[in-house]
Amino acid sequence: MRRLEGIAFDIRGAELGHRDGRCTFESLLEKYELRDPALRRMAAIIRGADLPHEDGLPPESAGVLAVFDGIRDTSSTDEERLQRGSAVCDAIYAYCSALASSA
DSSP states (O other), X not given: OOOOOSOOBSSTTOSBSOBTTBOHHHHHHHHTTOOOHHHHHHHHHHHHXXXXXXXXXXXXXXXXXXXXXXXXXXXXXXXXXXXXXHHHHHHXXXXXXXXXXXX
């Protein structure tokens, strides 16, 4: 087995993961000091999908959870999951950007 270079995330002990009540996506934004309002809105939606039992979640979170569950359940490879999930994330970011620009 060869060792791959990269940053471990969303696993026990990884620097980028659930910490202090934040989901992995929020931890990533904090670590890299990303302050884009659209990314912050997206993080709230993703957090609600990742931690669906919390109070005060954005209404979009339930739909995002359903979409990602569907991707997980219908994709046969990790590459397919990544491709499909990336397209969803791009769409969520575009949605959040539009909301931020109209505010």
